[in-house]
Amino acid sequence: MSDHDLVLLAHLLRRAGFGATRDELEEYATKDYAAVVEDLLHPERFPEVEEDVVCRYYSLGTIMEDSPAVWQGRWIYRMINTKRPLQEKMTLFWHGVFATGWHKSEHTPSMALQIDMFRRNGLSDIKTILLDLSRDPAMLDWLDNSENHKDAPNENYGRELLELFSMGVGNYSEADIKMAARAFTGWTYAQPIPLYPYGFYPAHFVYRPDDHDNSVKTFLGKTGRFNGEDIVEAIVKKPATAKFIARHLYNFFVADEPQVPAWNQMPPQDPQAISALSRAYFDSGGDLRAMLRVLLHAPFFKEARFRKVKSPAELVASTMKLVGTYRFPDPGLLTLATASNVMGQSLLNPPTVEGWHTGKEWIDGGTLNERVNFAVNEFADVTKPGVQAIIERLSALGATFTPEALVDHCLDLMGSLTVGNETRQALLRYAQNGGALRFGTSEERQASAVRVGRLLQLIVASKEYQFA
Amino acid sequence: MAISAKAPVLVVVQLSGGNDFMNTIIPYTTGIYYDSRPTVGIPAEQVLPLNDTLAFHPRTGPLKELYDAGKVAIVQGIGYPNSNRSHFRGMDIWHTCEPNTIVTEGWLGKAIRDLDPHHENVLTGVSFGRGLPRAMVAPGVPVTSVGDLDTYGMMTGISDVQQRQEALTLFQEMYTPALGTGPVLDYLCHTGTDVLKGADVLKQAPATYTSTVQYPDNPIAKSLRDVARVHLAGLGTRIFYTQHGGYDTHASEVPTHPRLVGELSGALKAFMQDLEEHHAADEVVILVFTEFGRRIRDNGSGTDHGSGGGAFIIGTRVAGGLYAEYPSLDPAEQLYSEDLKHTFDFRGVYATLLEQWLGLAAAPLVGGTYEQLQPFRN
Numbered sequence: 001m002s003d004h005d006l007v008l009l010a011h012l013l014r015r016a017g018f019g020a021t022r023d024e025l026e027e028y029a030t031k032d033y034a035a036v037v038e039d040l041l042h043p044e045r046f047p048e049v050e051e052d053v054v055c056r057y058y059s060l061g062t063i064m065e066d067s068p069a070v071w072q073g074r075w076i077y078r079m080i081n082t083k084r085p086l087q088e089k090m091t092l093f094w095h096g097v098f099a100t101g102w103h104k105s106e107h108t109p110s111m112a113l114q115i116d117m118f119r120r121n122g123l124s125d126i127k128t129i130l131l132d133l134s135r136d137p138a139m140l141d142w143l144d145n146s147e148n149h150k151d152a153p154n155e156n157y158g159r160e161l162l163e164l165f166s167m168g169v170g171n172y173s174e175a176d177i178k179m180a181a182r183a184f185t186g187w188t189y190a191q192p193i194p195l196y197p198y199g200f201y202p203a204h205f206v207y208r209p210d211d212h213d214n215s216v217k218t219f220l221g222k223t224g225r226f227n228g229e230d231i232v233e234a235i236v237k238k239p240a241t242a243k244f245i246a247r248h249l250y251n252f253f254v255a256d257e258p259q260v261p262a263w264n265q266m267p268p269q270d271p272q273a274i275s276a277l278s279r280a281y282f283d284s285g286g287d288l289r290a291m292l293r294v295l296l297h298a299p300f301f302k303e304a305r306f307r308k309v310k311s312p313a314e315l316v317a318s319t320m321k322l323v324g325t326y327r328f329p330d331p332g333l334l335t336l337a338t339a340s341n342v343m344g345q346s347l348l349n350p351p352t353v354e355g356w357h358t359g360k361e362w363i364d365g366g367t368l369n370e371r372v373n374f375a376v377n378e379f380a381d382v383t384k385p386g387v388q389a390i391i392e393r394l395s396a397l398g399a400t401f402t403p404e405a406l407v408d409h410c411l412d413l414m415g416s417l418t419v420g421n422e423t424r425q426a427l428l429r430y431a432q433n434g435g436a437l438r439f440g441t442s443e444e445r446q447a448s449a450v451r452v453g454r455l456l457q458l459i460v461a462s463k464e465y466q467f468a
Numbered sequence: 469m470a471i472s473a474k475a476p477v478l479v480v481v482q483l484s485g486g487n488d489f490m491n492t493i494i495p496y497t498t499g500i501y502y503d504s505r506p507t508v509g510i511p512a513e514q515v516l517p518l519n520d521t522l523a524f525h526p527r528t529g530p531l532k533e534l535y536d537a538g539k540v541a542i543v544q545g546i547g548y549p550n551s552n553r554s555h556f557r558g559m560d561i562w563h564t565c566e567p568n569t570i571v572t573e574g575w576l577g578k579a580i581r582d583l584d585p586h587h588e589n590v591l592t593g594v595s596f597g598r599g600l601p602r603a604m605v606a607p608g609v610p611v612t613s614v615g616d617l618d619t620y621g622m623m624t625g626i627s628d629v630q631q632r633q634e635a636l637t638l639f640q641e642m643y644t645p646a647l648g649t650g651p652v653l654d655y656l657c658h659t660g661t662d663v664l665k666g667a668d669v670l671k672q673a674p675a676t677y678t679s680t681v682q683y684p685d686n687p688i689a690k691s692l693r694d695v696a697r698v699h700l701a702g703l704g705t706r707i708f709y710t711q712h713g714g715y716d717t718h719a720s721e722v723p724t725h726p727r728l729v730g731e732l733s734g735a736l737k738a739f740m741q742d743l744e745e746h747h748a749a750d751e752v753v754i755l756v757f758t759e760f761g762r763r764i765r766d767n768g769s770g771t772d773h774g775s776g777g778g779a780f781i782i783g784t785r786v787a788g789g790l791y792a793e794y795p796s797l798d799p800a801e802q803l804y805s806e807d808l809k810h811t812f813d814f815r816g817v818y819a820t821l822l823e824q825w826l827g828l829a830a831a832p833l834v835g836g837t838y839e840q841l842q843p844f845r846n
Contacts, residue, residue, distance in 0.1 A: 366613025
């Protein structure tokens with residue numbers, strides 16, 4: 001294990017997961033990079049988060065509540081504690097691409113079911129993913145496919161399937177949208193059992209042949225009595241779909257791109273990367289695992305350090321990993337959900353079908369204020385296990401630290417952070433104020449712990465900490 | 469266009485959850501009202517009549533006093549075609565003026581851009597409450613979002629004054645823009661610096677404020693007191709946003725709704741008194757709105773989501789009275805046989821405030837031309 005490996009692994013885990021503690025990084029580093037990537041790509045090798053534990057810690061009333069808040073908290077708990085970080089990251093990825101908002105149906109069980117579907121199939125192939133999506137009750141309701149009838153087609157799902165979920169604007173005609181919509185007539189859901197007083201019942205998919213338009217349709221240049229499956233089959237064969245999914249992966253895992261609606265006018269910042277990912281798409285039959293394998297091994301990924309603004313959920317989950325709380329579902333998970341909400345990301349409830357505007361658009365005065373204060377407050381208490389672990393590692397490294405060494409070690413222990421000159425100078429100025437840091441006597445240790453805690457607070461307040 | 473000599477200020481009060489307009493301004497002589505509302509109906513002998521057919525809720529005495537003094541315009545039956553019953557979508561429509569497509573730009577965000585096109589003041593728009601309401605959002609428009617005025621700013625969790633000051637100084641250093649770091653880092657630096665600037669200026673507000681007015685102890689009174697403190701400090705804020713939550717009275721409306729309208733009414737009265745005590749009322753107008761009204765018939769405990777709500781425009785420059793028409797309760801006139809039919813488009817209310825009060829061109833901000841009210845004294 002070299003320091004170089006740890007820095008790269010820290011980058012990998014920030015992108016393919018929700019960050020990692022130093023202990024976790026060192027454990028990953030017992031294997032080589034390629035083996036770590038394979039482990040990430042194969043979540044089934046590792047145990048699931050025991051979610052029933054959450055149910056034991058929270059009252060039935062809270063767990064069953066008809067509000068997304070509980071599920072937001074449970075999801076963040078998963079992000080913090082999962083042994084399958086890439087599976088959870090892909091769940092968040094698809095949630096952003098196939099953005100379905102709770103606020104239309106206000107039916108939490110169906111939203112939870114959709115998220116679970118992304119968890120289950122997020123690393124499978126694009127055909128499976130799009131077919132499952134087309135049968136998902138939350139999606140069928142969100143984009144009105146339940147209102148898409150043989151005698152009265154509703155184009156909403158057909159349009160967004162092409163525009164936002166697979167091919168992107170400019171690669172199909174208005175006639176294709178109409179045909180796709182007609183092919184999906186009859187795809188609907190059965191009304192769920194009412195939430196009260198019976199409890200938590202999701203809706204389920206039903207296909208109604210009597211409401212399906214079985215006429216001959218022409219879609220993307222081919223003609224036949226197409227049903228929904230045929231539409232998906234045709235879509236996944238198109239280079240536009242490969243490129244579109246490739247660009248989404250690049251935007252989510254490598255570096256922030258412009259917002260999706262602008263992709264039609266603005267070419268990708270790294271066309272070669274998109275080509276490489278598209279090639280992997282066709283070589284593998286649209287397999288996400290294969291695309292991600294190429295991505296995670298590519299120099300364009302390894303070199304793209306700190307080029308993405310963390311989403312609020314990432315910021316919250318990765319901060320909690322560092323401070324080391326919520327390793328059990330202690331009371332307060334809902335406050336983590338609130339934290340993400342006020343930073344602008346209400347999980348299960350993206351504002352529009354376009355999903356959240358990401359990158360720079362996560363940041364405004366209010367959200368930056370929330371981000372900084374959240375992280376600073378989390379690091380206020382030096383008795384938290386994660387902060388203690390950092391202090392112990394420091395004291396194990398030596399009895400005395402110069403200000404330079406202190407700043408460098410702390411940045412390193414916080415996930416191998418790289419900071420610009422202004423930030424480094426500011427941190428140094430803080431470290432210099434109290435002279436050299438000593439861990440000799442117990443009084444020195446105590447005083448040093450307080451100073452380290454404050455330095456960590458400054459680090460998480462930095463602009464660099466906003467980036468993954 | 470603007471009426472006031474001083475720069476006009478708009479204070480928006482959002483009642484979240486869907487305020488029951490029929491139990492706020494009560495048709496106390498209409499049999500259908502009592503027939504439909506055996507549980508939540510307010511007995512005629514308790515209401516505070518404002519004319520032969522309509523009355524204020526018994527708990528809104530202070531608001532009625534403002535009305536009697538001619539400072540309250542009641543806009544009846546406000547809404548839009550095919551009113552959406554979802555809180556989130558409904559509120560979204562009120563925030564963005566876009567009933568058909570989902571957009572992320574808000575009407576007030578765009579108004580702030582027009583009021584301060586060169587971003588000269590980070591406090592032109594100030595929202596109280598955590599998380600920015602979409603109404604105040606527009607790309608590139610800095611809006612200051614204040615959770616709590618007394619603890620607003622970066623690193624407010626650090627209680628030691630000296631330690632916090634040190635952290636803030638270092639924060640400022642860390643957020644100093646540097647050449648060649650790229651547009652995103654640059655933007656972050658400016659945003660961080662703006663928050664510091666805004667917080668620094670806002671600090672003056674609690675420090676300079678004195679008043680003999682005692683505000684009631686409830687969340688909306690606290691927010692309106694914060695508005696008063698910032699406004700009276702003369703920091704150039706033109707648009708304030710506040711929220712009062714809890715109006716989603718599907719159940720237990722009888723204890724809840726009276727408390728809420730009581731809190732609101734007391735808070736508005738105290739706020740107006742405070743402004744008048746400081747001779748600062750003439751430049752302020754308040755808009756109180758909600759995302760929808762509630763169903764005509766009660767459900768045995770509360771009322772479900774409906775349409776045809778009401779709004780209030782309040783201020784010393786307002787020509788008090790009733791505006792638009794109270795929606796008919798006649799079953800033949802009901803929407804979907806259960807809802808109040810709106811009689812006035814909410815975008816007309818916005819346009820009224822934007823053009824006649826703030827002096828802005830309303831059509832681009834509300835997405836078209838709508839009939840306006842004439843609620844201001846000349």
